[in-house]
Amino acid sequence: MTSLISTSAEAAHSLAVSLLSKAQIxxxxxxxxxxxxxxxxxxxxxxxxxxxxxxxxxxGAFSGTCTVQIPGYIQNYDRFKAKSVNEVYVVAVNDVFAMKAWKEHLAPAGTSVRFMADDKGAFTSALGLMFDATPKFGAPRSKRYVIIAENDKVESIFIEEDPSKVTITGAETVLSHLT
Incomplete structure (x- = not known):
C-alpha cells in the first residue's frame, strides 16, 4: 500500500511540473x-x-551545491557592478524564511545580492525552468540557471544539464560573458 501511495505521489508531482512549466525561455x-x-x-x-x-x-536554499555556488556571486558583487550590472538576484522555490536565513548564513556581514523567494514557483514556472526534484527535495524545484537580462529581455541564458553540478552557472563563468 505504501508503495502504491508513493508511486502515485511521484506521478502527481511529475504531472504538476509538466502542467506548471511551459517552454524554456x-x-x-x-x-x-x-x-x-x-x-x-x-x-x-x-x-x-x-x-x-x-x-x-x-x-534549493542550504543545499550543498547551491551553498557552494552562491558565495561566488557574493564575493564578486563589485566585479558584476563594474560590468554595469544593476542587480544580482538569487531565486529559489523556497519560502522567504529559508531564503533570509540562507542569505544570513552565506553573508553574515551582509551583501547586496538579493535573495528572492519564489515560494509557489510561479516565476520559475513562467520561465519554463521547473523540474521534478521530488526524489531529493520532495517537490518541484528550479533548474540551476543564470539569465543575463537587459531590462526585461533575456540576453543570455545558461542552464545546467545536471542541477547537482555548477559548470556554466558559476560567477566567474558568468562574469566572462558580460561585456
Missing amino acids: QPGAIIPEHSVKETAPDTVVPLKFHGKNVIVGVP
Missing part, C-alpha cells in the same frame, strides 16, 4: 513579470528588471 524573450518575496511572507516584490541584471536560479 530563450534569448530575446521577454521575462514575464511576477511577484516574489524578499523580506516577509506577506510582502511581495514585483520582479521588474531595469538595465542589466543577473538572475541566478537554484534548486
Whole structure:
C-alpha cells in the first residue's frame, strides 16, 4: 500500500511540473513579470528588471551545491557592478524564511545580492525552468540557471544539464560573458 501511495505521489508531482512549466525561455524573450518575496511572507516584490541584471536560479536554499555556488556571486558583487550590472538576484522555490536565513548564513556581514523567494514557483514556472526534484527535495524545484537580462529581455541564458553540478552557472563563468 505504501508503495502504491508513493508511486502515485511521484506521478502527481511529475504531472504538476509538466502542467506548471511551459517552454524554456530563450534569448530575446521577454521575462514575464511576477511577484516574489524578499523580506516577509506577506510582502511581495514585483520582479521588474531595469538595465542589466543577473538572475541566478537554484534548486534549493542550504543545499550543498547551491551553498557552494552562491558565495561566488557574493564575493564578486563589485566585479558584476563594474560590468554595469544593476542587480544580482538569487531565486529559489523556497519560502522567504529559508531564503533570509540562507542569505544570513552565506553573508553574515551582509551583501547586496538579493535573495528572492519564489515560494509557489510561479516565476520559475513562467520561465519554463521547473523540474521534478521530488526524489531529493520532495517537490518541484528550479533548474540551476543564470539569465543575463537587459531590462526585461533575456540576453543570455545558461542552464545546467545536471542541477547537482555548477559548470556554466558559476560567477566567474558568468562574469566572462558580460561585456
